[in-house]
Amino acid sequence: MRLGNLNRSRPVLLAPLAGVSDRPFRLLAGRAGAALTYTEMVSSEGIIRRQRRTLDLMRFGSDERPIGIQLFGANPEVMCRAARFVAENLNPDLIDINLGCPVKKVVRKSGGAAILKDLALTADLLGAAVDGASPLPVTAKIRTGWDDNSPVYIEVGQIAEKSGVKALTLHARSRAGGYGGEADWSAIKDLKEALGIPVIGNGDVFSASDAGRMFARTGCDAIMIGRAAIRNPLIFGHINHFLQTGALLPEPTARDKMDMALRHAALMAEQYGEERGTVRMRKYLGWYIRGFPGAGKLRPRLLQVDTIDDIRCIFDDYCLTDR
Ligand SMILES: Cc1cc2nc3c(=O)[nH]c(=O)nc-3n(C[C@H](O)[C@H](O)[C@H](O)COP(=O)(O)O)c2cc1C
Structure with a gap:
Protein backbone atom coordinates (compact mmCIF):
# COMPACT_ATOMS: atom_id res chain seq x y z
CA MET A 1 0.00 0.00 0.00
CA GLY A 246 14.56 23.65 -0.91
CA ALA A 247 13.25 27.24 -0.61
CA LEU A 248 11.34 28.56 2.40
CA LEU A 249 8.21 30.62 1.73
CA PRO A 250 7.69 33.70 3.91
CA GLU A 251 5.73 33.08 7.11
CA PRO A 252 2.04 34.01 6.77
CA THR A 253 1.29 37.58 7.85
CA ALA A 254 -1.52 38.47 10.26
CA ARG A 255 -3.64 39.43 7.22
CA ASP A 256 -2.94 36.03 5.58
CA LYS A 257 -4.08 34.31 8.76
CA MET A 258 -7.22 36.43 8.96
CA ASP A 259 -8.08 35.56 5.36
CA MET A 260 -7.53 31.90 6.15
CA ALA A 261 -9.75 32.19 9.24
CA LEU A 262 -12.51 33.76 7.12
CA ARG A 263 -12.27 30.94 4.56
CA HIS A 264 -12.44 28.49 7.44
CA ALA A 265 -15.49 30.27 8.88
CA ALA A 266 -17.23 30.03 5.49
CA LEU A 267 -16.61 26.27 5.39
CA MET A 268 -17.91 25.98 8.96
CA ALA A 269 -21.08 27.83 7.97
CA GLU A 270 -21.54 25.47 5.01
CA GLN A 271 -21.14 22.45 7.24
CA TYR A 272 -23.06 23.46 10.38
CA GLY A 273 -25.09 26.54 9.36
CA GLU A 274 -23.79 30.04 10.10
CA GLU A 275 -24.94 30.24 13.71
CA ARG A 276 -23.57 26.89 14.93
CA GLY A 277 -20.59 27.12 12.59
CA THR A 278 -19.52 30.51 13.95
CA VAL A 279 -19.84 29.40 17.56
CA ARG A 280 -17.69 26.34 16.77
CA MET A 281 -15.27 28.65 14.97
CA ARG A 282 -14.53 30.69 18.11
CA LYS A 283 -11.83 28.36 19.46
CA TYR A 284 -10.07 28.21 16.09
CA LEU A 285 -10.06 32.01 15.96
CA GLY A 286 -8.15 32.01 19.25
CA TRP A 287 -5.54 29.74 17.65
CA TYR A 288 -5.30 31.77 14.45
CA ILE A 289 -4.48 34.99 16.28
CA ARG A 290 -1.77 33.49 18.51
CA GLY A 291 1.27 35.70 18.31
CA PHE A 292 -0.54 38.70 16.79
CA PRO A 293 0.52 41.97 18.48
CA GLY A 294 -2.38 42.91 20.75
CA ALA A 295 -3.92 39.40 20.57
CA GLY A 296 -4.91 39.73 24.23
CA LYS A 297 -7.41 42.46 23.38
CA LEU A 298 -8.64 40.73 20.25
CA ARG A 299 -9.34 37.35 21.83
CA PRO A 300 -12.28 38.27 24.12
CA ARG A 301 -14.06 39.94 21.21
CA LEU A 302 -13.57 36.94 18.94
CA LEU A 303 -14.92 34.64 21.65
CA GLN A 304 -18.29 36.36 21.29
CA VAL A 305 -18.79 36.31 17.53
CA ASP A 306 -22.11 35.02 16.19
CA THR A 307 -21.76 35.65 12.45
CA ILE A 308 -19.06 35.71 9.82
CA ASP A 309 -19.65 39.44 9.52
CA ASP A 310 -18.79 39.84 13.21
CA ILE A 311 -15.45 38.15 12.53
CA ARG A 312 -14.81 40.28 9.44
CA CYS A 313 -15.58 43.53 11.34
CA ILE A 314 -13.26 42.63 14.22
CA PHE A 315 -10.46 41.77 11.81
CA ASP A 316 -10.97 44.98 9.78
CA ASP A 317 -10.95 46.97 13.01
CA TYR A 318 -7.75 45.26 14.06
CA CYS A 319 -6.05 46.09 10.76
CA LEU A 320 -7.06 49.77 11.04
CA THR A 321 -5.91 50.20 14.63
CA ASP A 322 -2.38 51.44 15.31
CA ARG A 323 -0.52 49.36 17.85
C1 LIG B 1 -6.17 18.92 20.21
C2 LIG B 1 -5.53 17.58 19.91
C3 LIG B 1 -6.33 16.49 19.64
C4 LIG B 1 -5.75 15.24 19.34
N1 LIG B 1 -6.55 14.19 19.01
C5 LIG B 1 -6.00 13.00 18.62
C6 LIG B 1 -6.81 11.94 18.14
O1 LIG B 1 -8.04 12.03 18.05
N2 LIG B 1 -6.17 10.79 17.76
C7 LIG B 1 -4.81 10.65 17.80
O2 LIG B 1 -4.28 9.60 17.45
N3 LIG B 1 -4.03 11.65 18.25
C8 LIG B 1 -4.59 12.82 18.62
N4 LIG B 1 -3.78 13.86 19.00
C9 LIG B 1 -2.33 13.71 18.89
C10 LIG B 1 -1.86 14.19 17.50
O3 LIG B 1 -2.45 13.42 16.48
C11 LIG B 1 -0.33 14.11 17.36
O4 LIG B 1 0.08 12.78 17.54
C12 LIG B 1 0.37 14.97 18.41
O5 LIG B 1 -0.21 16.26 18.50
C13 LIG B 1 1.88 15.12 18.09
O6 LIG B 1 2.06 15.75 16.85
P1 LIG B 1 2.50 17.33 16.77
O7 LIG B 1 3.77 17.46 17.53
O8 LIG B 1 2.64 17.57 15.29
O9 LIG B 1 1.39 18.10 17.40
C14 LIG B 1 -4.34 15.08 19.34
C15 LIG B 1 -3.54 16.20 19.64
C16 LIG B 1 -4.11 17.44 19.92
C17 LIG B 1 -3.22 18.61 20.22
Whole structure:
Protein backbone atom coordinates (compact mmCIF):
# COMPACT_ATOMS: atom_id res chain seq x y z
CA MET A 1 0.00 0.00 0.00
CA ARG A 2 1.15 3.49 -0.66
CA LEU A 3 -0.35 5.15 2.42
CA GLY A 4 -3.86 5.62 1.07
CA ASN A 5 -2.75 5.41 -2.57
CA LEU A 6 -0.47 8.38 -2.22
CA ASN A 7 2.07 8.47 -4.96
CA ARG A 8 3.72 11.65 -3.82
CA SER A 9 7.20 11.34 -2.44
CA ARG A 10 7.63 12.54 1.15
CA PRO A 11 3.92 13.00 1.87
CA VAL A 12 2.83 15.21 4.74
CA LEU A 13 -0.35 14.15 6.54
CA LEU A 14 -2.81 15.92 8.83
CA ALA A 15 -2.94 14.18 12.22
CA PRO A 16 -6.19 12.95 13.74
CA LEU A 17 -7.16 15.75 16.14
CA ALA A 18 -10.09 15.33 18.52
CA GLY A 19 -12.36 18.36 18.49
CA VAL A 20 -10.40 19.86 15.58
CA SER A 21 -10.12 17.68 12.47
CA ASP A 22 -13.72 17.87 11.32
CA ARG A 23 -14.72 18.20 7.66
CA PRO A 24 -14.09 21.97 7.33
CA PHE A 25 -10.66 21.68 8.88
CA ARG A 26 -9.77 18.62 6.79
CA LEU A 27 -10.84 20.42 3.62
CA LEU A 28 -8.64 23.41 4.47
CA ALA A 29 -5.66 21.18 5.18
CA GLY A 30 -6.26 19.05 2.08
CA ARG A 31 -6.54 22.10 -0.15
CA ALA A 32 -3.35 23.48 1.39
CA GLY A 33 -1.52 20.28 0.42
CA ALA A 34 -2.00 17.62 3.13
CA ALA A 35 -1.59 14.29 1.33
CA LEU A 36 -4.01 12.48 3.64
CA THR A 37 -6.29 13.61 6.43
CA TYR A 38 -7.93 11.70 9.27
CA THR A 39 -11.09 12.04 11.26
CA GLU A 40 -10.61 12.47 14.96
CA MET A 41 -10.56 9.23 16.95
CA VAL A 42 -13.95 7.55 17.02
CA SER A 43 -15.15 5.07 19.64
CA SER A 44 -15.53 1.50 18.37
CA GLU A 45 -18.13 0.93 21.11
CA GLY A 46 -20.07 3.97 19.93
CA ILE A 47 -20.03 2.60 16.38
CA ILE A 48 -21.45 -0.79 17.23
CA ARG A 49 -24.14 0.92 19.31
CA ARG A 50 -24.82 3.17 16.31
CA GLN A 51 -24.57 6.27 18.51
CA ARG A 52 -25.56 9.25 16.45
CA ARG A 53 -22.75 11.58 17.57
CA THR A 54 -20.19 8.87 16.92
CA LEU A 55 -21.51 8.17 13.45
CA ASP A 56 -21.56 11.91 12.67
CA LEU A 57 -17.84 12.15 13.43
CA MET A 58 -17.10 9.75 10.58
CA ARG A 59 -18.99 11.43 7.76
CA PHE A 60 -16.84 12.72 4.96
CA GLY A 61 -17.25 13.84 1.37
CA SER A 62 -15.66 12.34 -1.73
CA ASP A 63 -13.80 15.66 -2.13
CA GLU A 64 -11.83 14.72 1.00
CA ARG A 65 -10.19 11.58 -0.37
CA PRO A 66 -7.79 10.14 0.53
CA ILE A 67 -9.08 10.02 4.10
CA GLY A 68 -8.57 7.77 7.09
CA ILE A 69 -11.09 7.10 9.84
CA GLN A 70 -9.40 6.56 13.19
CA LEU A 71 -10.92 4.14 15.72
CA PHE A 72 -10.15 3.51 19.36
CA GLY A 73 -11.23 0.80 21.74
CA ALA A 74 -9.88 -2.08 23.77
CA ASN A 75 -12.16 -4.98 22.90
CA PRO A 76 -11.02 -6.97 19.83
CA GLU A 77 -14.48 -8.29 19.01
CA VAL A 78 -16.00 -4.82 19.18
CA MET A 79 -13.10 -3.42 17.13
CA CYS A 80 -13.65 -6.08 14.45
CA ARG A 81 -17.38 -5.27 14.19
CA ALA A 82 -16.72 -1.52 14.19
CA ALA A 83 -14.08 -1.82 11.46
CA ARG A 84 -16.46 -3.95 9.38
CA PHE A 85 -19.22 -1.38 9.77
CA VAL A 86 -16.86 1.40 8.69
CA ALA A 87 -15.55 -0.55 5.71
CA GLU A 88 -18.99 -1.56 4.49
CA ASN A 89 -20.84 1.68 5.11
CA LEU A 90 -18.31 4.48 4.81
CA ASN A 91 -15.47 3.04 2.76
CA PRO A 92 -12.67 5.46 3.71
CA ASP A 93 -9.24 4.95 2.12
CA LEU A 94 -7.94 3.41 5.31
CA ILE A 95 -8.84 2.71 8.93
CA ASP A 96 -6.34 3.80 11.57
CA ILE A 97 -6.26 2.29 15.06
CA ASN A 98 -5.34 4.57 17.93
CA LEU A 99 -2.87 2.96 20.34
CA GLY A 100 -1.41 6.19 21.58
CA CYS A 101 -4.07 8.38 23.13
CA PRO A 102 -2.99 9.53 26.61
CA VAL A 103 -6.34 11.12 27.53
CA LYS A 104 -7.67 9.73 30.85
CA LYS A 105 -11.20 9.14 29.56
CA VAL A 106 -9.82 6.80 26.87
CA VAL A 107 -7.03 5.20 28.90
CA ARG A 108 -9.39 4.44 31.83
CA LYS A 109 -11.37 2.12 29.57
CA SER A 110 -8.03 0.55 28.57
CA GLY A 111 -8.09 2.19 25.16
CA GLY A 112 -5.47 4.36 23.43
CA ALA A 113 -2.01 4.21 24.98
CA ALA A 114 -3.13 1.77 27.71
CA ILE A 115 -3.05 -1.00 25.11
CA LEU A 116 0.73 -0.52 24.86
CA LYS A 117 0.93 -2.11 28.34
CA ASP A 118 -0.49 -5.38 27.03
CA LEU A 119 1.22 -6.73 23.93
CA ALA A 120 -1.08 -9.77 23.65
CA LEU A 121 -4.07 -7.43 23.56
CA THR A 122 -2.28 -5.24 21.01
CA ALA A 123 -1.91 -8.26 18.71
CA ASP A 124 -5.54 -9.33 19.19
CA LEU A 125 -6.88 -5.84 18.67
CA LEU A 126 -4.89 -5.16 15.51
CA GLY A 127 -5.64 -8.62 14.09
CA ALA A 128 -9.35 -8.05 14.74
CA ALA A 129 -9.25 -4.64 13.08
CA VAL A 130 -7.49 -6.04 10.02
CA ASP A 131 -10.08 -8.86 9.74
CA GLY A 132 -13.02 -6.54 10.14
CA ALA A 133 -11.72 -3.88 7.77
CA SER A 134 -10.71 -6.24 4.96
CA PRO A 135 -10.24 -5.39 2.11
CA LEU A 136 -9.54 -1.85 3.39
CA PRO A 137 -6.00 -1.25 4.67
CA VAL A 138 -5.51 -0.77 8.40
CA THR A 139 -2.80 1.46 9.86
CA ALA A 140 -2.02 2.17 13.51
CA LYS A 141 -0.77 5.11 15.51
CA ILE A 142 1.31 4.59 18.63
CA ARG A 143 3.49 6.33 21.18
CA THR A 144 6.86 4.89 22.24
CA GLY A 145 5.32 3.14 25.26
CA TRP A 146 3.33 3.68 28.42
CA ASP A 147 6.21 5.51 30.09
CA ASP A 148 9.84 6.26 29.33
CA ASN A 149 11.02 3.17 31.24
CA SER A 150 9.08 0.79 29.06
CA PRO A 151 9.62 1.56 25.38
CA VAL A 152 7.71 -1.01 23.34
CA TYR A 153 7.48 0.64 19.94
CA ILE A 154 9.72 -1.86 18.19
CA GLU A 155 7.79 -4.85 19.57
CA VAL A 156 4.47 -3.18 18.82
CA GLY A 157 5.69 -2.37 15.32
CA GLN A 158 6.64 -5.97 14.72
CA ILE A 159 3.29 -7.15 16.09
CA ALA A 160 1.50 -4.67 13.86
CA GLU A 161 3.41 -5.78 10.79
CA LYS A 162 2.68 -9.44 11.54
CA SER A 163 -0.99 -8.63 12.07
CA GLY A 164 -1.29 -7.20 8.57
CA VAL A 165 -1.14 -3.49 9.48
CA LYS A 166 0.00 -1.57 6.40
CA ALA A 167 1.75 1.44 7.96
CA LEU A 168 2.57 2.66 11.45
CA THR A 169 2.66 6.21 12.81
CA LEU A 170 4.91 6.86 15.78
CA HIS A 171 4.35 9.93 17.94
CA ALA A 172 7.83 9.84 19.38
CA ARG A 173 6.93 10.33 23.05
CA SER A 174 5.69 7.94 25.72
CA ARG A 175 2.19 8.25 27.17
CA ALA A 176 3.73 9.66 30.35
CA GLY A 177 5.65 12.17 28.23
CA GLY A 178 2.37 13.92 27.33
CA TYR A 179 3.48 16.83 25.17
CA GLY A 180 6.46 17.76 27.32
CA GLY A 181 10.10 17.79 26.40
CA GLU A 182 11.20 17.04 22.88
CA ALA A 183 9.91 14.20 20.77
CA ASP A 184 12.63 11.57 20.42
CA TRP A 185 13.05 11.33 16.66
CA SER A 186 15.72 8.65 17.05
CA ALA A 187 12.85 6.30 17.98
CA ILE A 188 11.30 6.95 14.56
CA LYS A 189 14.61 6.10 12.90
CA ASP A 190 14.91 2.87 14.95
CA LEU A 191 11.38 1.87 14.04
CA LYS A 192 11.95 2.54 10.36
CA GLU A 193 15.05 0.37 10.43
CA ALA A 194 13.21 -2.44 12.23
CA LEU A 195 10.11 -2.66 10.01
CA GLY A 196 9.29 -3.45 6.41
CA ILE A 197 6.03 -1.47 6.39
CA PRO A 198 6.03 2.33 5.94
CA VAL A 199 6.66 4.40 9.06
CA ILE A 200 5.04 7.81 9.52
CA GLY A 201 7.01 10.13 11.79
CA ASN A 202 5.12 12.39 14.18
CA GLY A 203 6.01 14.83 16.91
CA ASP A 204 7.24 18.41 17.04
CA VAL A 205 7.27 19.32 13.36
CA PHE A 206 6.42 23.02 13.56
CA SER A 207 7.94 24.37 10.35
CA ALA A 208 8.98 23.42 6.83
CA SER A 209 12.59 23.08 7.91
CA ASP A 210 11.56 20.80 10.82
CA ALA A 211 9.80 18.62 8.24
CA GLY A 212 12.93 18.44 6.08
CA ARG A 213 14.96 17.54 9.17
CA MET A 214 12.56 14.81 10.25
CA PHE A 215 12.68 13.12 6.84
CA ALA A 216 16.48 13.41 6.72
CA ARG A 217 17.18 12.26 10.27
CA THR A 218 14.73 9.38 10.49
CA GLY A 219 14.32 8.07 6.94
CA CYS A 220 10.57 7.91 7.59
CA ASP A 221 8.17 7.44 4.67
CA ALA A 222 5.79 10.26 5.57
CA ILE A 223 5.30 12.76 8.33
CA MET A 224 2.22 13.73 10.25
CA ILE A 225 1.49 17.19 11.61
CA GLY A 226 -0.81 18.01 14.51
CA ARG A 227 -0.40 21.18 16.56
CA ALA A 228 1.37 23.22 13.89
CA ALA A 229 -1.57 22.62 11.54
CA ILE A 230 -4.01 23.83 14.20
CA ARG A 231 -2.16 27.15 14.27
CA ASN A 232 -1.72 27.32 10.51
CA PRO A 233 -3.45 24.85 8.17
CA LEU A 234 -1.50 26.38 5.27
CA ILE A 235 1.67 24.83 6.66
CA PHE A 236 1.19 21.85 4.33
CA GLY A 237 1.74 24.03 1.26
CA HIS A 238 4.83 25.58 2.83
CA ILE A 239 6.30 22.21 3.68
CA ASN A 240 5.58 20.74 0.23
CA HIS A 241 7.18 23.78 -1.40
CA PHE A 242 10.26 23.43 0.77
CA LEU A 243 10.56 19.68 0.16
CA GLN A 244 10.26 20.17 -3.59
CA THR A 245 12.44 23.25 -4.04
CA GLY A 246 14.56 23.65 -0.91
CA ALA A 247 13.25 27.24 -0.61
CA LEU A 248 11.34 28.56 2.40
CA LEU A 249 8.21 30.62 1.73
CA PRO A 250 7.69 33.70 3.91
CA GLU A 251 5.73 33.08 7.11
CA PRO A 252 2.04 34.01 6.77
CA THR A 253 1.29 37.58 7.85
CA ALA A 254 -1.52 38.47 10.26
CA ARG A 255 -3.64 39.43 7.22
CA ASP A 256 -2.94 36.03 5.58
CA LYS A 257 -4.08 34.31 8.76
CA MET A 258 -7.22 36.43 8.96
CA ASP A 259 -8.08 35.56 5.36
CA MET A 260 -7.53 31.90 6.15
CA ALA A 261 -9.75 32.19 9.24
CA LEU A 262 -12.51 33.76 7.12
CA ARG A 263 -12.27 30.94 4.56
CA HIS A 264 -12.44 28.49 7.44
CA ALA A 265 -15.49 30.27 8.88
CA ALA A 266 -17.23 30.03 5.49
CA LEU A 267 -16.61 26.27 5.39
CA MET A 268 -17.91 25.98 8.96
CA ALA A 269 -21.08 27.83 7.97
CA GLU A 270 -21.54 25.47 5.01
CA GLN A 271 -21.14 22.45 7.24
CA TYR A 272 -23.06 23.46 10.38
CA GLY A 273 -25.09 26.54 9.36
CA GLU A 274 -23.79 30.04 10.10
CA GLU A 275 -24.94 30.24 13.71
CA ARG A 276 -23.57 26.89 14.93
CA GLY A 277 -20.59 27.12 12.59
CA THR A 278 -19.52 30.51 13.95
CA VAL A 279 -19.84 29.40 17.56
CA ARG A 280 -17.69 26.34 16.77
CA MET A 281 -15.27 28.65 14.97
CA ARG A 282 -14.53 30.69 18.11
CA LYS A 283 -11.83 28.36 19.46
CA TYR A 284 -10.07 28.21 16.09
CA LEU A 285 -10.06 32.01 15.96
CA GLY A 286 -8.15 32.01 19.25
CA TRP A 287 -5.54 29.74 17.65
CA TYR A 288 -5.30 31.77 14.45
CA ILE A 289 -4.48 34.99 16.28
CA ARG A 290 -1.77 33.49 18.51
CA GLY A 291 1.27 35.70 18.31
CA PHE A 292 -0.54 38.70 16.79
CA PRO A 293 0.52 41.97 18.48
CA GLY A 294 -2.38 42.91 20.75
CA ALA A 295 -3.92 39.40 20.57
CA GLY A 296 -4.91 39.73 24.23
CA LYS A 297 -7.41 42.46 23.38
CA LEU A 298 -8.64 40.73 20.25
CA ARG A 299 -9.34 37.35 21.83
CA PRO A 300 -12.28 38.27 24.12
CA ARG A 301 -14.06 39.94 21.21
CA LEU A 302 -13.57 36.94 18.94
CA LEU A 303 -14.92 34.64 21.65
CA GLN A 304 -18.29 36.36 21.29
CA VAL A 305 -18.79 36.31 17.53
CA ASP A 306 -22.11 35.02 16.19
CA THR A 307 -21.76 35.65 12.45
CA ILE A 308 -19.06 35.71 9.82
CA ASP A 309 -19.65 39.44 9.52
CA ASP A 310 -18.79 39.84 13.21
CA ILE A 311 -15.45 38.15 12.53
CA ARG A 312 -14.81 40.28 9.44
CA CYS A 313 -15.58 43.53 11.34
CA ILE A 314 -13.26 42.63 14.22
CA PHE A 315 -10.46 41.77 11.81
CA ASP A 316 -10.97 44.98 9.78
CA ASP A 317 -10.95 46.97 13.01
CA TYR A 318 -7.75 45.26 14.06
CA CYS A 319 -6.05 46.09 10.76
CA LEU A 320 -7.06 49.77 11.04
CA THR A 321 -5.91 50.20 14.63
CA ASP A 322 -2.38 51.44 15.31
CA ARG A 323 -0.52 49.36 17.85
C1 LIG B 1 -6.17 18.92 20.21
C2 LIG B 1 -5.53 17.58 19.91
C3 LIG B 1 -6.33 16.49 19.64
C4 LIG B 1 -5.75 15.24 19.34
N1 LIG B 1 -6.55 14.19 19.01
C5 LIG B 1 -6.00 13.00 18.62
C6 LIG B 1 -6.81 11.94 18.14
O1 LIG B 1 -8.04 12.03 18.05
N2 LIG B 1 -6.17 10.79 17.76
C7 LIG B 1 -4.81 10.65 17.80
O2 LIG B 1 -4.28 9.60 17.45
N3 LIG B 1 -4.03 11.65 18.25
C8 LIG B 1 -4.59 12.82 18.62
N4 LIG B 1 -3.78 13.86 19.00
C9 LIG B 1 -2.33 13.71 18.89
C10 LIG B 1 -1.86 14.19 17.50
O3 LIG B 1 -2.45 13.42 16.48
C11 LIG B 1 -0.33 14.11 17.36
O4 LIG B 1 0.08 12.78 17.54
C12 LIG B 1 0.37 14.97 18.41
O5 LIG B 1 -0.21 16.26 18.50
C13 LIG B 1 1.88 15.12 18.09
O6 LIG B 1 2.06 15.75 16.85
P1 LIG B 1 2.50 17.33 16.77
O7 LIG B 1 3.77 17.46 17.53
O8 LIG B 1 2.64 17.57 15.29
O9 LIG B 1 1.39 18.10 17.40
C14 LIG B 1 -4.34 15.08 19.34
C15 LIG B 1 -3.54 16.20 19.64
C16 LIG B 1 -4.11 17.44 19.92
C17 LIG B 1 -3.22 18.61 20.22
